Amino acid sequence: MKILVVGGGGREHALVWKLRQSPRVTQVYCAPGNAGISQMATCINIQAGDVYGLLDFAKGEGIDLTVVGPEIPLTNGIVDIFEKEGLRVFGPSRVAAEIEGSKALAKDIMDKYNIPTARYATFENPEEAKEYVQKYGAPCVVKADGLAAGKGVIVAMDDETALAAVDIIMAQRIFGQAGDRVVIEEFLQGEEVSVLAFVEGDTIIPMISSQDHKRVGDNDTGPNTGGMGAYAPAPVYTEELAKVVERDILRPTVKAMASEGRNYRGVLYAGLMITPQGPKVLEFNARFGDPETQPVLSLLETDLVDIIDAILENRLAQQEVKWKDGASVCVVMAAGGYPGKYLKGQEIKGLDQAREGVEVFHAGTTTKDGKVVTDGGRVLGVTAIGKDIPEAIQRVYQAVESINFQGAHYRKDIAQRAVKRLGVE
The missing domain is CATH 3.90.600.10 (Phosphoribosylglycinamide synthetase, C-terminal domain)
Incomplete structure (x- = not known):
């Protein structure tokens, strides 16, 4: 089996590393890859966002399976485009990936289907956003609506920071088009946990829990980053809590997406805050997280190719997924x-x-x-x-x-x- 992994970061290195362990895999390509990936796969000089360049390569090379790492090709419809050409590709469709591509859409779905999350409001006008901040006050969280490489979230502990965040996102446009709209949320107290799940139709198999460290400095100080480290499993995420999350968040979200014509297949990432009132959703991502994938896949015992095949062949319910101790x-x-x-x-x-x-x-x-x-x-x-x-x-x-x-x-x-x-x- 020839596999193409799309992307060039730490998540993709972990995916290549895990996929290569399958006895069914004969060759792994990665586009664009990096220096470490090049030691275990053939790197192709095609950027992750070049969907049609990737398509031409996959068709020309006879790729049996494409695994998509980053969010941009997913929200650009790489899965729809590959499937239209009869190629096997792992990830959600474009309309399903919008649960990550638009924070406003994700919040609206959660609100409509009573999925626990923070109180929020969405704005296209910066002055209206500032009025909202002044009305409700800090602490609050100001988010660029679109994709911002994990950095489009500003936690504001005072009104001055919140008002400045609106300007940074909507006026200075440091996140580009992602800042066309902002979502302003109430600040949630608690401990964060990341829960990734394999999803196919009504079947959901959660992976072991993990916890990311977003801030650049020790003791969660400094600005947000794409993630400074992670570990798995997270002790805060008890078996009892896992049942609550599956019942109240994961299953209702997948069902809601189907009701909205956004059938989900692939990896769904739920970023959660464990509050005194129970788990609430901070964000959804439509793919493996980075850096959570690195510790999570390190503990996956089951052949990842077998799991992906089961999802693509609509038989995930029959697939056993085992994890290593430790x-x-x-x-x-x-x-x-x-x-x-x-x-x-x-x-x-x-x-x-x-x-x-x-x-x-x-x-x-x-x-x-x-x-x-x-x-x-x-x-x-x-x-x-x-x-x-x-x-x-x-x-x-x-x-x-x-x-x-x-x-x-x-x-x-x-x-x-x-x-x-x-x-x-």
Whole structure:
């Protein structure tokens, strides 16, 4: 089986790594890939957003299955376009992917079908948005409606920050067209958890839970990023809570999407806040998360190709999905300046040291003069598995400390919330 993975980040490296473990796979291609991916797949110089370039390659190369990583090709309709040409592709259709492509649409569906989420309002006029802020006051959350690479969310703890956020998104347009509209939500208190699920028709198989670390600095300080690290499973997400989420959020959402003519097939990502009133939805994504995919797939025991086949052949209900015991922790090593303007072209040293239970997933890397160099804001996702969270933490930070490049920075508290909750050291 020949597989094409679309994308070039840490999530895609993890997907390539996992797909290659299947005995059914003979060749993996990745477009555009990165320096790490190139060591285990053939990288193709086609950007993830070039849907028709990808289509031509898949047809010409006789690709048996295309797995789409990022949100942009999904919201651009890559699944519809490939399927129209008779190609097998894993991901939701364009109209289904809009649950991520438009935060306003997602909120409207949740409101209509009584899926628990924060109170909100949507605005196309910045002055009306500011009036709303002044009426209800902070703290609140100001979100660009469209896709903004995970950075279009500003948590405002005071009115001044909230009003400035409206200007940043709608007037300064730092997120481009994503800022045509803003969604302003009430601020939810609690602990976040990411729940990804395999979905096909009425069948939903949740993956093990994970927790992302969005802020750039330790103790959740500084601006939001695409994610500075993640771990799985999340102790806050108990078996009882998982049943509530499946009953009150996942199943009603998939059913609501079908009722709206947006039948869902693929991976559905629910970003949740566990509040004193119960779990509430912060956002939905229409694909594997990044960096959550790295620790989650590290613990997946079942052949991922088998799961994808079951979804595409409408038999997910008959597919068993097994998980390994233990835990996994991913620490993102970022470029100097990230999430602002960052350095590129810095040589990365220490990648060739073998480490037990550790995988180094490349996110923003390339090769130059035979050396691996930085080429993105989030450079590496160093990921370790262990018998429990503390062991995985120890392993991952030992590995991180042996890797270096100029300007490198990373959070030193990934998974510490889990350690406190478990009451271990």
